[in-house]
Amino acid sequence: MNAAPVSVALSARDVSLWYGARQVLDAASLDVASRCITAVVGRSGSGKSSLLRCFNRLNDEIDGARVQGSVRVGELDAYARGASLSELRRRVGMVFQRPNPFPMSVHDNVGYGLRLFGLKRGAELDDRIEAALRVAGLWDEVANRLDDSALDLSFGQQQRLVIARAIAVEPEVLLLDEPASALDLAAMLRFEELLLQLASRFAIVLVTHNMQQAARVSRWMAFLHEGRVLEFGDTDAIFTNPHRRETEDFITGRIVSGD
C-alpha cells in the first residue's frame, strides 16, 4: 500500500467478509480521500461490490454474512459495538448498479432520506430537494414534474434521481456500485462529467470493471483480486507502473479488448 491520501474520509483496515463459510474478502485495506474519486476495480466476483457494502454495513442485512476488521468514517467507528446504523448510512450514501427509485413521486423520492432524519415538510425540505436535484443535474428536467411518479422518468433520469436521493442528506462519502455499466458510451461520458462535479463535494468510491473509466475519472485506485486489495495508490502511477503481474494483466487485457 503506497502513498496515503492527504485528507481521509473513510478508512478500511483489514476488512474480511464471509458469506456463510465462503470467504469473499481477505484483509482488504484502503483509504478514501475527501473530494476526489477512488476507483475500486477488478474482475466480476473479485468482491468489489461486497467491499462497498462493508462500508455502509449493508452486508448486515444478508443472512449469514460476517465481517471482521475496521471501517472508520471520520471519527465514527462503523463496526463498533452500539454504533448507529442509521447514522453511518446517513454519512455514507450509496447508489446501486441499476436505478431503483421508490414507487412514489420525484419529490418524495429525493426527500425520503431527509424525512427519515426528521425533516418532514416545509420550505427547508423543498429547498434541499431542489438543491440535491440541481447538483445531480436533474432539476431543469423535473422542476415541473415533482409530483409525478418517479417510475415514469427515463432510465437516465432515474439514475440521476437516485443520485439526488443519496446526496440530499449530504453524506460525506458516496458509494457508487457500477453506476454506468448499463449506459451507452455517450451517456457514460456525460455521466462521468457529473461524477467529476460530485467529486468536488463528496468523497466518492466508484466500483467499476471498466479500466478506462477508472483512468478517466479517478484520482486513486484499488485493484481487487480474489477478495484481496493487490494494489492501491495513485491511478496514474498504477497505470504506468503496476507492481503486480495480475494488475498488469487486467489493465492490458481490458485495453486490448477495447472495453
Next chain:
Amino acid sequence: MFVLLLLCAIPAYLLASAASLPFAGQSPDWARLGILFGGSLRATLCALVFAVPVGIAAALFAAHFCAPRLRGWLRAALELLEAVPTVVLGLIAFASIAPWLATHVAGVVVACVVAPCALFAWGLATRTPRRRLGWMPLWGVPLVVAALVAGVVLGAGIDGTRFVPASPWNTLLVGLVLGVATLPTVYAMADDALAALPSAQTQAALALGATRWQALVTVALPAAMSGLIAAVCMAAARCFGETMIVLMASGNTPLGGFDWLGGLRSLSAELALELPRSAPSGAAWRELLLVALLLLATTMLLHAVARVMRTRLRARQVA
C-alpha cells in the same frame, strides 16, 4: 376460453332454471334472503377479523424479518393447514371448541388483546428487526402461547354475565374456525405480493438509513398494498363460499342483526340443508336457485376485485 364459457354458463343455467319454473303466485322471500346474506357476511367478517391480522403479520414477518429457512417452514406448515379438510375443522369446532367457548368468551377476547400486546412489547424490548437472527424468532412462539393462556385465565377471572353466548354455536365460533381455515389463503397471497416487490427498493431504503421496519412501512407496504387488498378479497370470497364449517359450527338458525355471539345461517348452509327437502320445481326450489345465484355473484365479485388489485400490483412492478 372454455373455462370462460363455463363460467358464463353456470349463472345462465341458474337463471334459466329459475325463470322456467311456473310462477307460483308469491314473490320470493326477500327478507329471508337478506338474513341469509347477512349471516354469510357476519361469518365472513368475523373470520377476517382473525385471519387478516395474523396472516398479513405472518407474511410481513416472513418477507422482511425471518431467515429464509424459517420462511420455508412457515410456508410448508400453512400449506399443510390448508390441506386439512374443512369438515375436520368443522368437527373440531362442533365437538370440542363449542362447549369450551360457551364458558370462555371473555377469555378469548382478553387473549386476543393480550397476545399482540405481549408480542409488541417483546419486539420493543429486543429490537430485533434484522434478518440474520435465524431461528431466534421461534422464541416468540412460547411467548404467544403463554400470552394466550394468560389471557384466557385472566378472562376467566372477569367472566361475568356480560359475555354469555346465546348458543354454543355462534358467530364467534364460526369466525375462529373459519379464520383458521382461511389463514393460509391470506398468508400465501400476502406473501406473494410482498415477495414480488423489487428488493432493490428495500435495499435503497436501508442504504438511506431506514431501519427494516421503516423500510417496510414507507416503501414495501404502500407498494404491496393492492396485493394485500387482493389477499383480503380472496380470503373473503373463500369464507363467503365456505360451507362445511358454517354448516357444522353456526347452529344454522337464520337470525338477523349483527350479534357476534348469536347464531347464524349462511347462504351456503341454506343450500346444503334445504336441498334434500325441496321438490325440484316448487317455490322452495326457486328460492334455493336464488340463494345459489346470490352466493355465486358475491364470490365472483370478490374475486374480480382481487383480480383487478393484483393486476394493478403487477403494473406497478413492471413500471
